[in-house]
Amino acid sequence: EPEVTQTPSHQVTQMGQEVILRCVPISNHLYFYWYRQILGQKVEFLVSFYNNEISEKSEIFDDQFSVERPDGSNFTLKIRSTKLEDSAMYFCASSRAAGNSYEQYFGPGTRLTVT
Amino acid sequence: AQSVTQLDSQVPVFEEAPVELRCNYSSSVSVYLFWYVQYPNQGLQLLLKYLSGSTLVESINGFEAEFNKSQTSFHLRKPSVHISDTAEYFCAVSDTASYGKLTFGQGTILTVHP
Numbered sequence: 001e002p003e004v005t006q007t008p009s010h011q012v013t014q015m016g017q018e019v020i021l022r023c024v025p026i027s028n029h030l031y032f033y034w035y036r037q038i039l040g041q042k043v044e045f046l047v048s049f050y051n052n053e054i055s056e057k058s059e060i061f062d063d064q065f066s067v068e069r070p071d072g073s074n075f076t077l078k079i080r081s082t083k084l085e086d087s088a089m090y091f092c093a094s095s096r097a098a099g100n101s102y103e104q105y106f107g108p109g110t111r112l113t114v115t
Numbered sequence: 116a117q118s119v120t121q122l123d124s125q126v127p128v129f130e131e132a133p134v135e136l137r138c139n140y141s142s143s144v145s146v147y148l149f150w151y152v153q154y155p156n157q158g159l160q161l162l163l164k165y166l167s168g169s170t171l172v173e174s175i176n177g178f179e180a181e182f183n184k185s186q187t188s189f190h191l192r193k194p195s196v197h198i199s200d201t202a203e204y205f206c207a208v209s210d211t212a213s214y215g216k217l218t219f220g221q222g223t224i225l226t227v228h229p
Contacts, residue, residue: 004158031215042119043159043205043219056216091158095215104215106151106158 002026004107006092012113013082021077021110023092031055032075033093033104034067043091049075082114117142117208121220128196129228136191136223138206148189149207149217150180159205165189176200201227
């Protein structure tokens with residue numbers, strides 16, 4: 001069964017460093033998403049991406065965040081200058097098409113720890 | 116904007132007992148409703164969803180949820196749980212006009228004891 005994969009599973013970085021979180025969505029999916037979950041808090045939407053453009057983004061997704069689909073398989077989230085409060089579990093998801101009738105498939109997450 | 120409240124952070128039950136995980140939502144627009152499950156070290160998996168039509172929706176593994184518009188609730192139930200149902204369950208909503216943005220509750224950890 002196809003699945004969304006994410007690498008690395010755990011990333012430790014120092015405050016102010018840039019990090020890139022990587023995701024490989026399911027191959028025939030067209031919509032991609034990033035969510036995050038700070039420890040003890042809710043899973044929060046960050047951004048959705050389609051046709052090489054951001055479709056929707058949350059207030060959290062400020063200028064220090066960017067997303068990219070550099071090739072036909074990867075979908076990345078870059079955090080330019082990490083802060084302590086960026087420590088969280090980051091989930092990538094993909095769906096076959098737009099709209100909420102299409103199931104979002106989630107990856108296992110990358111735990112980002114900023115020290 | 117939408118918000119979701121899951122009223123119980125942890126629910127311990129014994130095997131073969133019934134369980135209900137509660138979810139209430141708030142929204143000024145029409146929403147779709149979802150339950151996701153997360154097993155240890157895995158991603159969130161869609162358990163069931165309500166888009167329209169019958170207010171009672173069922174999953175393949177015996178869970179069901181009922182959309183109650185007047186009470187703005189979407190509680191998840193199972194008449195008899197198994198050890199393998201131990202997981203964290205997330206209720207989520209989405210604006211029917213959005214492109215898939217999900218708003219999640221804080222999750223309920225269901226622990227099934229033998």
